[in-house]
Amino acid sequence: MFVGNWDHTHRYLLDAERFIRRKGLTKLYKSRKVRLLHHSYTYLRLFHETTSLAHDSIDQCRQPSSSADETAEVDQDEPSFRLGAWNCGLEKKLSEVKDLEQGVNDLHLKNPSRWDYSLYHDVAGIPESFLNLLSQVVRLGNEIDISSRSPEPTSLSWGHFSSSAKTLERCITHWKPSPQELVQQDEALEAHQLLNVIDGTLDNKMQALHHALTIYFYRRIYDIEASMLQSKVEQVRDCLVRCNQGHGATAGHDFGMVWPGFIAACEALDPELQHSFTTWFDGAAARSGLQTFSVAKEIAEQVWERRQQQKDTSFSWRDFIGKEGRRLFYT
Template identity: 40%
Template sequence: MASETANSSRTRSFGGCTTCRSRHVKCDERRPTCAMCSYFGLVCAGYEKGIFFDFDSGADERRFRRPLLTEVERESMSRALVECVPPDSALQLLMRIDDLCEKAAPCRDLQVDCGPFGAFRWKQAPPSHTRDDTTEPATTSTPDIEAASPPQDILPIEDFAIPSDPPLSPRTQDFIDSIFGHTPSTEPPMDLCRIEAVLNDPPIQDLPIEQYPPFPPATLALSSLQFTPHKAIPQDAMVLLKHYTTTVISLMTPLRHQKTPWHILFIPQVKNSLAALTLGEDLDDASLATFYGTLALGAISLGGLFHSDTWFAQANTYKSHAQHHAQSMLRTAYNVPKPSKYKSTMTALLTMLYVSLFSADRDHTESFFLETERFIRLRGLHRKKSRKVRLLHHCYAFERFFYETTATESRQRHHFRLSIQSSGLAQYSSDSLSFRLRAWDDLDQEMQVVKSQEQGENDLHLEHPGIFAATLYPEIFGIPESWILLLSLVIRLGREKDLAEAQDTPDPLSLRDFTKRAKAVERRIQTLEPPFNSDNHLASVLEAIHHALAIFFYRRIYDLDSSVLLGRVQGVRDCLRKCETDEVLRASAGLIWAAFLGACEATTVELQDDFETWFRASATRTGLASFTETLSRVQRVWREKTSTGVSGTWNNYHPT
């Protein structure tokens, strides 16, 4: 009996009316106005309109939804629909539709374009066509959506010709229908052959945002409702969103589950934005930046997969729209009251960061890293942080650590630090604003210190050694925080080394203290052990990161010759081969970073060919320019080593 009750339990409600939700009281969701508002004598603000996307749920799950229209709107629509089809003509129309379907050729793509919902465009009959006496003549142009009134009668079936130019070609429509069925996220990405089939039907051209055609197309509007289709909905949004969900997200993390930050935060926000645009609602700049940035990521990947200039053009268009909205968002991000929610702004910043990383746009990558850091320090650290906020902070910091391994100081960074310091909010940061090394005597003892919740959450760049049980790095990326902490310490050691060599740094770290701390970090790196519950793929990723971390330490701190690191380089190469056995390239910044460091230290032709093959294969499988750009940097390091005859210096690893 208990199991039967559990199986029949309904899903969570979509919520009550706007008034009850704002007052945080339970709503009975009665139509058109709820009883709670009537009881308290309040004006019921009605119910929000939204579209619920359900791509991956099981077919046996129950789904409950509320109407998109109010009671008055639905009654008006019902009356208008009844007037569209008089009773005397309804049976005749159905018989003619049935007769047309029977006479149609089996291979013909039949589309019946008559009906009250305007699902397809129709082709108007020529003026000389003979009409039935019981019907009124049709207009000679498509009715104005704003000013059209409900038709009083229907046209004969002969006047509803099959359109020669449908909104989507049959191949594209079949493709969309096939991919939006039941597709669990654990399945491999979309069949590339099917994607290639739609490339001959290119997406919309590079148009200004005001010239985007409406999606979905509408040909019939009820004057009593005054429906206006939104003008900023790209027609390829659904295809790009699905490709982003099945393929692009797999490059963010080596884990495969449905509780990643991208499934919890990014995809729902994009779907909600698409729903709002479809309903003609206005969105803030943060939501639009996330929406167009996500479409740009999908188009970038598809353009690289098929070497399609059309998709690359679309990617540039969406990227420019996303950058425009991101700039508008940042102009008011620190205003009071805030124009957008903190999570929405963080999601937009991270989306723009991923667009810059995957398109190998170095200038914007640096800018968005610094903008995201400033926003977190000024608006995120002094607040009580929810789990979703912490997920976003972890996504930023994880990418930042690997980026910092080859980053250099710049005037732009100095400007951002001054802006944070002048705000008076830098006091909430547990770490310093620059990657300087904190003073400690016994690293092993420091690593056993348990961090408090506040210190663990506000130590953005992991300056303090210790244990933070509530960390989310293992859950998001499958990597223990202690590994990320050691990477942070090596970055800080390298920064102290550069400052000491510059000879103009106040209170530089003495050689004795530097050597002591370096040996302590070296011991911790040598004794790293992967988690016991790692699957084969994740174990290979962790092993590659471990080898790369050792390479980074010995090259950055001790500047050892490449020949000494041969065993570590071979270890990275072997791990990359193991990861290639998967049908989907489940990668992250850590795996790409490990491949970069291992490739730079490859001294034999055989090893260099192996790394070059991996980068080219990864670029082919993902379509992302970041793999090709990284390979170009590696090849530049190889050429410099060959021309000079020495292993080179760490400065050779920096992007130019």
């Protein structure tokens, strides 16, 4: 994923998961080091799933691995990231608290309940509540893809979809990380950052992620046209630029910012706005040395070109990889 060998990323992620389930989740006591490893896997796998097509992900999950133990379970939760039984009661579930066993073993964040001892903020500077919502968007989007491709009736009725989508939209709109998620995990939080947490103000990184999640939701679930998302696209761009200006505070998390940059850039319509994303990708690639930023820029530029050729503002990166048979930087 980091060096650009994307054709094999999914297979290696599944191999890593087999290893974690056999050697990690089976431990009665999981040390902080083990838990950090598991959190790192979940973080990478979840963002990988956001840029995968559901049917491709399912097919690859069913394929045997060439290097892992073939008798191991790929994923006891559901390899294709499907909806949980509580989806219609998502708001209530989000307010509940996971017990210790659920918290340390929920490798795919299938259960969206809160767990205050999560380490995602330590791993990637991202609170678990954000990743919970992202997981639910991926799952609902996959249900849509599967129901549209399968000739058989699925569990996703129109009423179920509408209720799930409205609930998820409301949760995303009003999302803010809790003070416990940020303060408890980071005793070195500076005074001004602590005040921001207390008064509910999101820093630039959190704002960029939040705006990008909103874009991703409306594109993935409702597939609305890019022209309706331009204000959010501009907000992501502005947040990314401000992150660069305060680069010292975010230097350790450059890789995590490729996702909001990519999600927003692909929807940019104005040439000047597109150029600002190109400049940001180039700068991030130079600072981090990660090829991922360059590949994300290349895909965004091809999406812009194809949208211009077809004069269709509804054309998305999902349309591009679906028609071209391309793989994204996370797949």
